[in-house]
Amino acid sequence: MNRAEDFDVVVLGGGMTGLALAHHLAEQNAMQPAKQQQTLVIEPRSSYVRDKTWCYWQHESSPFDAAISHRWHRWSVSYGDHTHVGCSRTTPYVRVDSAKYYTIAQQQIAASNSVTLRLGDHASEVCAGPDHVQVTCKASTVQAKQVIDTRPTAIPAGTLLQHFCGWEITTDTDVFDPTTVTLMDFASHPASGDIHFFYVLPFSPRHALVETTHFSLQVANEDRYTQELQSYLQNRFELKQWQIKHREQGVIPMPKQTLDLARRRHANIIPMGLHSDTTKASTGYCYPHAQRQASRHVAALFARQNAQAVPARSKLSRWFDGVFIDFLEQHPELAGEVFLRLFTGVPTDALVRFLSDRARPDDYLRVMTALPKWLFIRLAYQHAVSA
Numbered sequence: 598m599n600r601a602e603d604f605d606v607v608v609l610g611g612g613m614t615g616l617a618l619a620h621h622l623a624e625q626n627a628m629q630p631a632k633q634q635q636t637l638v639i640e641p642r643s644s645y646v647r648d649k650t651w652c653y654w655q656h657e658s659s660p661f662d663a664a665i666s667h668r669w670h671r672w673s674v675s676y677g678d679h680t681h682v683g684c685s686r687t688t689p690y691v692r693v694d695s696a697k698y699y700t701i702a703q704q705q706i707a708a709s710n711s712v713t714l715r716l717g718d719h720a721s722e723v724c725a726g727p728d729h730v731q732v733t734c735k736a737s738t739v740q741a742k743q744v745i746d747t748r749p750t751a752i753p754a755g756t757l758l759q760h761f762c763g764w765e766i767t768t769d770t771d772v773f774d775p776t777t778v779t780l781m782d783f784a785s786h787p788a789s790g791d792i793h794f795f796y797v798l799p800f801s802p803r804h805a806l807v808e809t810t811h812f813s814l815q816v817a818n819e820d821r822y823t824q825e826l827q828s829y830l831q832n833r834f835e836l837k838q839w840q841i842k843h844r845e846q847g848v849i850p851m852p853k854q855t856l857d858l859a860r861r862r863h864a865n866i867i868p869m870g871l872h873s874d875t876t877k878a879s880t881g882y883c884y885p886h887a888q889r890q891a892s893r894h895v896a897a898l899f900a901r902q903n904a905q906a907v908p909a910r911s912k913l914s915r916w917f918d919g920v921f922i923d924f925l926e927q928h929p930e931l932a933g934e935v936f937l938r939l940f941t942g943v944p945t946d947a948l949v950r951f952l953s954d955r956a957r958p959d960d961y962l963r964v965m966t967a968l969p970k971w972l973f974i975r976l977a978y979q980h981a982v983s984a
């Protein structure tokens with residue numbers, strides 16, 4: 598039998614999180630050659646194409662800023678007859694083009710002599726030993742001191758899901774306001790137990806990504822998404838025709854209790870990414886948290902040279918997420934009203950820090966004051982008892 602190839606770090610999955618890790622590992626390897634971490638990234642795709650639109654509030658620059666294609670300083674939330682427009686001069690809402698992201702990462706890996714991206718391969722078995730982890734791939738076996746696992750996993754039944762379908766469309770008339778993102782435009786009559794809203798990223802007056810988004814336990818079928826998008830475009834924008842340039846669809850888990858990395862099964866196998874603790878479960882945002890976690894994780898690896906797992910967020914933030922998901926599960930009929938209260942009642946920059954896991958103590962206070970007090974006290978108590 599062939600001997601397993603040896604690495605310091607093996608990253609399973611060269612998607613958004615895996616490539617962010619690869620970037621930081623390549624950068625630190627170049628800066629600190631004495632502590633170099635020979636790294637392998639295993640990715641089943643044989644090449645990359647644009648597959649997703651990643652948006653987030655940009656608080657700081659990141660290595661992938663060249664992949665940002667649009668920035669907005671205004672966003673709206675609508676429920677019933679009310680629309681609230683928030684704006685921030687300092688923290689824009691930005692859109693990352695995944696094709697550019699993949700290109701930037703691949704170029705940097707190609708320039709590195711210590712990080713390898715192996716495309717067209719996948720990990721089928723991962724076995725933890727006392728001081729190394731063995732990974733069986735399609736055509737080879739590799740071993741590493743640390744494995745970072747970003748592969749998707751099955752979502753446990755009963756988990757609240759954020760599921761959505763988006764069309765990037767062009768139109769023949771000016772219909773979109775390119776200054777303002779529609780973060781949430783709540784549907785008037787959602788099905789019971791379902792939270793449903795539309796999301797619009799306006800690239801120009803005639804070009805936008807329009808998404809129908811649900812928080813519910815079951816994903817919808819293609820016909821339902823199609824019908825929702827059609828009627829939104831017809832009723833909200835009075836459009837009769839449009840051209841679909843690109844489609845995207847996704848399911849993001851919103852668990853009440855996210856994985857606690859401190860209690861992971863094996864010290865040397867660290868789960869990260871969409872199906873680990875990286876996603877902020879109450880919002881479904883993963884991109885900014887993965888960027889921060891990847892950078893912190895690699896910094897910790899170089900500082901201590903051992904397998905420490907850096908959690909994506911504080912215990913307080915996880916607790917807030919859990920209580921908010923309890924609320925969404927138990928009171929879907931109040932979701933539109935409560936989101937509108939949050940956006941209206943909390944100063945924009947404070948709310949954006951809260952949603953981005955960068956809240957200061959007074960931001961938490963402002964958020965708590967904007968929420969229906971007795972309902973959230975009861976939910977917080979229930980959550981504490983069930984945790």
Ligand SMILES: Cc1cc2nc3c(=O)[nH]c(=O)nc-3n(C[C@H](O)[C@H](O)[C@H](O)COP(=O)(O)OP(=O)(O)OC[C@H]3O[C@@H](n4cnc5c(N)ncnc54)[C@H](O)[C@@H]3O)c2cc1C
Pocket residue numbers: 609610611612613614615639640641642648649650651652653718719720721747748749845846847848849869870871872881882883884885887
């Ligand atoms: C359409 C869409 C839009 C989104 N928009 C946003 C957004 O606007 N903002 C935001 O913050 N988040 C967004 N998300 C959520 C999240 O940011 C993305 O899903 C992101 O890609 C998650 O990164 P990841 O690295 O965890 O997963 P992925 O990017 O999916 O990477 C996982 C990788 O694992 C690989 N893999 C699978 N099996 C194996 C195997 N056996 N061995 C090795 N590798 C394997 C896959 O090929 C894949 O490349 C969106 C998600 C979707 C689906």
